[in-house]
Amino acid sequence: MKRNSWLELGVGIFMLAGILGLVFLGLRVSGLGVGVPNDTFTLTANFANIGGLRPQAKVTMSGVRVGKVTDIQLDPKWFDAKVTMELDSEYDGKLSDDTTAAILTSGLLGEQYVGLTVGGAPDMLHDGDVIHDTQQALVLEELIQQFVSNLAK
Amino acid sequence: MMRHIAALGRATLDTLSAIGRAGLFLVQSVVCLPSREGFHLWLRQMHFVGVMSVAIVLVSGLFIGMVLALQGFTILVGFGADEALGQMVALSLVRELAPVVAALLFAGRAGSALTAEIGLMKATEQLTSMEMIGVDPLRRIVAPRLWAGFVSLPVLTVIFGVVGIWGGYLVGVDWLGVYEGSYWSNMQDSVDFVDDVLNGMVKSLVFGLVVTWIAVFQGYDLIPTSEGISRATTRTVVYASLAVLGLDFVLTALMFGDLG
Numbered sequence: 001m002k003r004n005s006w007l008e009l010g011v012g013i014f015m016l017a018g019i020l021g022l023v024f025l026g027l028r029v030s031g032l033g034v035g036v037p038n039d040t041f042t043l044t045a046n047f048a049n050i051g052g053l054r055p056q057a058k059v060t061m062s063g064v065r066v067g068k069v070t071d072i073q074l075d076p077k078w079f080d081a082k083v084t085m086e087l088d089s090e091y092d093g094k095l096s097d098d099t100t101a102a103i104l105t106s107g108l109l110g111e112q113y114v115g116l117t118v119g120g121a122p123d124m125l126h127d128g129d130v131i132h133d134t135q136q137a138l139v140l141e142e143l144i145q146q147f148v149s150n151l152a153k
Numbered sequence: 154m155m156r157h158i159a160a161l162g163r164a165t166l167d168t169l170s171a172i173g174r175a176g177l178f179l180v181q182s183v184v185c186l187p188s189r190e191g192f193h194l195w196l197r198q199m200h201f202v203g204v205m206s207v208a209i210v211l212v213s214g215l216f217i218g219m220v221l222a223l224q225g226f227t228i229l230v231g232f233g234a235d236e237a238l239g240q241m242v243a244l245s246l247v248r249e250l251a252p253v254v255a256a257l258l259f260a261g262r263a264g265s266a267l268t269a270e271i272g273l274m275k276a277t278e279q280l281t282s283m284e285m286i287g288v289d290p291l292r293r294i295v296a297p298r299l300w301a302g303f304v305s306l307p308v309l310t311v312i313f314g315v316v317g318i319w320g321g322y323l324v325g326v327d328w329l330g331v332y333e334g335s336y337w338s339n340m341q342d343s344v345d346f347v348d349d350v351l352n353g354m355v356k357s358l359v360f361g362l363v364v365t366w367i368a369v370f371q372g373y374d375l376i377p378t379s380e381g382i383s384r385a386t387t388r389t390v391v392y393a394s395l396a397v398l399g400l401d402f403v404l405t406a407l408m409f410g411d412l413g
Contacts, residue, residue: 004193011199014207018308021315025350029243029318031341058342111342 039089040067041127045101045114050081051137052112053103059085059114066091069114085114097123102135112137175370182291182299182369194297202263202298202365203305207312209262210255214313217250218242218320225321226329235329239336240343242321247344247353248409251314253401256360259306260393264368267298268389271372272382280373295369302365303358310357352408359400364393 026032047053050072059067067087075082083101098119105112116131125131185191225241271294274280280290318340325331344350368389375385 007200008196010204011196014199014204014305014308017207018311021308021311022350022354024315025247025311026346028337029247029314029340030344030346030350032346056342056345 040086041089041092042070042084042086043125043127043129043131044082044084045131045134046075046078047081047083047101047103047134047136049136049139050083050112051103051105051139053081053083053114053137054112057111057113059087059116061091061116061118063115066116083114093124093126095125097121097125098133099125099131100133100135101131103137105138171374174374175366178291178295178370178373179299179366182295185292185296191292191297194293195300198297198301199305202267202301203308206259206262206305206309209258210309210313211316213254213258214251214316215320217254217313218246218317218322219324221245221250221317222321222324222329226325226331235331236335237339238321238325238331239338239340242325243318243340243344244349246314246317246321247349249353249401249405251310251317252353252356252360253397255310255313255357256306256364256397257394259302259309259361260364260368260390260397263302264364264389264393265386267302267365267368268372268375268386269382271295271298271369272375272377272385275373275375276377276379276382278377295373298369299362299365302368303361306361306364307354307357310353314353348408355408356401356404359404360397363396363400367393367396 053069053072055069055072057069058065059069067085069083070086071084073082073084074080095116096119098121100117100119102115102117103112104115119133221242222238225238226235229235229237229241271280274290274294280294283290283293322336326333326336371385371389371392375381
């Protein structure tokens, strides 16, 4: 019986290690939040070209992460990209109406993300509002083309 | 000429009947009502198959994580992207290396032992005598081992992944000087719990079933001589490793193939 209880203890510790490991993989490695997800509010912005932006990309303000991109779709009316973003609710009603959104790249080859810059208008953005002033992603080929055609002149 | 064609036909029929026997064998041993005694048998096998494999998984996970970080750093630093080290280590471990390497180690460490154990039981006619006294060897011997392998390989895979990521942290952050914050935050930005971690778990569940299935079936189906046991043990390791690598490609194509 003594032998058997050691065995059970061993298997128990083994299973516990597996469960704790899975929790570690969830929380620390994939960054899942504990309990209820943070309150968020949604903003959309239309970009002429999103480059390599993907859902789950971060949304930053002065380089600080404030939210993430949740959805990217082609707007059938204007044929540009409609990007839906979820921002932390603490910024709800704090960003001015003329906030600009730009698609930026971290480093030379890094991931693309959305950078917000606050303007100075008195009206504020609320849940479901649209950011009108946007700056499209920098596409390397277009840049080179411009450079070559300038050179030719 | 006719003889060769007949030999080909015989080989095909033998293979097909072996696959059929293996399938029946799996269904007969897995499908049964849980019982208290069965639980204790399972616990004993969990100890042998799972707990005793922790040491080898810990050591190899640590070293694979460390090597990944070292290799990844020398490649990434050329692009000035050494902050992406955490992302590289975590994704390659969680998606690919932890399920596959843990399954290969498991086939060598536990699979071969299962084959030899069951094979010796067959050679010494313990299985036949069990049947004589009315105990079904599939329930008594095979089922606890199958379930133990099925449950313990995912646990071993999780341990492997965690230790590997920690090993990558040791080399990348403590030794090579990657900034600690970017190691973790890049990892958290890129690893998705469902797409990456849970898909890795699904892989290891499949591998656990296949490896233990091959191991116990080879043990149960072998020719009961000392030579037969040694051949079956070798076959277990070879077949299980090949099955893991082949299935890994299929599963990866199913899970991540449409990401483009």
